[in-house]
Amino acid sequence: MILGVELAYWQVTILKIVLGMTAVLLPAGTLVYAYLFKAVSFMQSRLGPMEAGPYGSMQLLAEVGKFLQKEDIVPTKADRLLFKLAPYVVLVSTFLLVLVVPFSVDDTFLNLDTGIYFAMAVSSVSVIGILMAGWASANKYSLMGGIRAAGQLIAYELPMILAIVGVVIQAGTLNMNGIVSAQWHGEIFGWGGIGNPYILTQFVGFFIFLIAVQAELTQTPFDMPIAESELVAGYLTEYSGLRFLLFFIGEFATMGIFSLIASVLFLGGWTIPWFFDFDSNAYNVIGPLVMMGKMMIVAFLVVWARFSFPRFREDQLQRLAWKFLIPISLINIAATAVLKVVF
């Protein structure tokens, strides 16, 4: 039963597949055009794409068309199966990640009781794909990029999970919709006007989460695995055409989905205060739009940092994760737990 219409199981399945593709590709496309092409261009005092369509709005189609036309090169010495499989493994992680993101009470692909736990688990799958790509390319730069990526992604899983634990303690549930509900029904010192978006109480967790997201996405202060000025393109060096495009989509779709998760955890999810009740059916329609808006805000922070900072060195990056972020997030958890009992 979706929006009051009775559908057969296969119809629901097809609908979910289409919407799932949309939920992955639409944020990716929006972020690439609005931020990677345009916002960054304005930051760098240039115009960005202007020729394809009005203000270059069709540039994305042109880029995809270009990548589809390119030759699909597999290096002679490469491990062909792994090399060809790697981008799909990365993309699988992205598609699994979007499953648990709620766009409203009813607009969910999977309403798991352990939603956020599932998300953290499947986000690690991409590491396997990246290691596969790095190893199978038969290229020293790719290998170094792949190994750096593995080390970095594992190091930053931990602060990310620990940052989320604070939210989970406060909400008392692992269910994504439950977390949204807890924020809506929460109160700030007895005043429930805007609920209690956890960015107010879990701001430490929010920043650690954003830093960890930046590292998980291998965006610039943490882009050691790609490092185009030293490793050429890291594990992407030998990829061309469609497979490179898949990696690219995977990167930006994951950016979008992590931003969606951040807005669920910290910014109140698909709710907006004052206008509708939590149970209102209107959220089934405007919930996805609200989520898109919040995603754009969070993703802008990611892109902003990406084009402002130089990159860390590998050892500095590990030191930041293990010596600063993890202790701070542990302290955050302890403080949250104590305050939860007090209030």
Place this chain on the structure above:
Amino acid sequence: MTITDRQQLAYIAGQAADARLNLELETEGMVLNIGPQHPATHGTLRVIVRLDGEQVVAAEPVMGYMHRGYEKLTEVRTYPQVTTLINRIDWLGSFANEVPFILAAEKLMEVEAPPRAQWIRTILFELSRIANITLFLGDMAAQLGALTPVFYAFRDREYILNQIEAVTGGRFHPNFDRIGGLKDDLPKGWGEETKGALRKLSEFCDIMENLVLGNEIFAARTRGIGVIPADVAQAYGLSGANLRASGVDFDLRRDNPVGLVYDKVDWKVWTHPDGDSFARYWVRLQETREAIAIVEKLLDGIPAGPVMAKVPRIIKVPAGEAWVETENPLGAMGYYIVSKGDLTPFRVKIRSASFNNVAVAPWVLRGVYVPDVITILASLYFILGDIDR
């Protein structure tokens, strides 16, 4: 400790590291070929790096992929034609390449450019220094992964290139210097326009100081990385900002201002005691500011008069030998001209700064991590044309 000792110790350490790797862990080092086609070498420098994990055991720069044979080509060109050619040595600060050659030829011919020509020469020399180092200030950040500063650098360098173009007619390759003076006088109102451009560049320097130099990650990546002590720097023949960043107070503009008017204005030579990548960036930033100040002061005092001395229409340089060295954007650049009294030089030896600056790479790259290889090479700031000639 002398250099030979250091080198020997480095060699022994490298051998020992290899042996230890093979025995204890049953692994072997990896040879990584950085370049000739690599985004960080901005051109075709090749560095062969032997790695232990991510740590460099030994590094060897391989030069010559862009060798264009300028020393030989000058022998079949008349003296005025040579300037067209040697413009392309350090292509980011072209005018500065012409000056030492012309000065050496003037020395042989025993002519001296009129004062006005000397002042304008010095101004253009400093403008090409600003244009050159501006790009370094952005590019160094790009090598560290910050993409934005390099766009600012390209944008603001254009103001200086416009001013150079207004005088000489060429943005990159002015070919403006002549034996005995300059091709033309300055256009009307050029001085005021240039001051406006210099104000823009001054703002650019402030932006770079905040955006790059003040960044904690930049400091973490460059402070204490690639330290070149003063004695090593001198032993390898480093020059320019690389030498001054090691704390050696040596600047040919002040110490030996042949044919240029640096002694007419007050300015300061900047040095830094650290000798690391951060110091090299810092010194270059200060030098850009100092160059802006020099040009502003010079613009106020240009003497009147002709821009060309009396020289014959067909230039034959009398037999003899001359050596002139100037402080170019990349470091000391000199020409040794041997003339047999013909229309063409008999032999020209070009001393370009980048060749020596890169020669220190094996010494300084030992024991650093792979990411630091890039920052150190970027901070040494070489131009491939200037290495290979």
